Amino acid sequence: MPLVKTADLVTPGTGIAAFNVITLEHAEAIIAGAEAAGRPVICQISENAVRFHGGRPGPIAAATAAVAQGSSARVALHLDHVMDTGLLYQAADHGFGSAMYDGSHHPYEENVALTAAAAEWAHSRGLWLEAELGEVGGKDGAHAPGVRTDPDEAVAFVKATGVDALAVAVGSSHAMTDRTAALDHDLIVRLRDALAVPLVLHGSSGVPDAELRRAVANGMVKINIGTALNIAFTGAVREALGTSVDPRKYLAPARDAMAETVRHLLTVIA
Numbered sequence: 001m002p003l004v005k006t007a008d009l010v011t012p013g014t015g016i017a018a019f020n021v022i023t024l025e026h027a028e029a030i031i032a033g034a035e036a037a038g039r040p041v042i043c044q045i046s047e048n049a050v051r052f053h054g055g056r057p058g059p060i061a062a063a064t065a066a067v068a069q070g071s072s073a074r075v076a077l078h079l080d081h082v083m084d085t086g087l088l089y090q091a092a093d094h095g096f097g098s099a100m101y102d103g104s105h106h107p108y109e110e111n112v113a114l115t116a117a118a119a120e121w122a123h124s125r126g127l128w129l130e131a132e133l134g135e136v137g138g139k140d141g142a143h144a145p146g147v148r149t150d151p152d153e154a155v156a157f158v159k160a161t162g163v164d165a166l167a168v169a170v171g172s173s174h175a176m177t178d179r180t181a182a183l184d185h186d187l188i189v190r191l192r193d194a195l196a197v198p199l200v201l202h203g204s205s206g207v208p209d210a211e212l213r214r215a216v217a218n219g220m221v222k223i224n225i226g227t228a229l230n231i232a233f234t235g236a237v238r239e240a241l242g243t244s245v246d247p248r249k250y251l252a253p254a255r256d257a258m259a260e261t262v263r264h265l266l267t268v269i270a
């Protein structure tokens with residue numbers, strides 16, 4: 001079916017998973033997993049993934065949209081962790097229904113100014129905009145362990161920027177390869193009660209299933225997952241590599257392993 005709007009999938013009170021697309025196989029696996037689970041899903045392409053594809057968002061975005069259009073799943077397309085405004089301004093031309101502008105590494109006032117400008121542009125093009133306050137750790141070495149989003153600051157930030165959703169730092173960290181993150185559930189509840197916009201959890205690969213369920217019950221809405229798919233992909237490739245030179249021999253099990261990971265996580269995040 002045609003792509004749906006991110007705003008239609010991100011609604012307070014329910015969880016919606018957003019998985020990172022790096023290759024065509026990721027897109028196929030995410031959408032197959034969504035079909036198997038009978039759940040909608042967000043496919044997100046990060047600035048890093050765009051860089052991996054030579055700096056052009058078009059080919060991987062078009063491929064993901066085409067896979068979605070050939071499926072029965074409800075799929076939205078999101079541009080993730082954009083720091084380069086030049087890339088942000090291309091989002092509307094490549095089928096993205098939403099973007100995340102990531103100014104979290106800037107000091108507060110600068111983050112406000114840059115995010116407000118990003119939100120104004122996004123809204124002028126009919127896009128939904130997510131931002132980040134509090135800096136979820138694990139990105140590019142800019143890890144600040146223990147950093148948390150302050151609810152009062154979050155209220156002021158959302159008011160000053162006009163964003164549609166807010167990524168908050170509540171104990172998760174990007175790129176964890178073990179599922180040992182413990183979330184600050186009291187803070188999640190305080191943020192949910194203080195803010196009218198949906199909350200976004202980044203770095204969710206490191207969060208155990210029970211913690212993810214509790215986070216959604218406490219008010220987390222968009223749950224971003226990337227590394228878990230890469231663990232499934234790479235593990236399957238290692239196992240299947242053998243001596244064949246045909247990439248299909250290892251990409252097919254890698255795609256199946258990612259699809260099963262997606263299916264499972266979609267039963268957790270509902």
Ligand code: G3H
Nearest residue numbers: 175202203205224226227
């Ligand atoms: O924005 C993307 C996510 O935060 C992915 O984080 O790779 O740690 O699951 P993760």
Ligand code: ZN
Nearest residue numbers: 174202203224
């Ligand atoms: Zn993230």
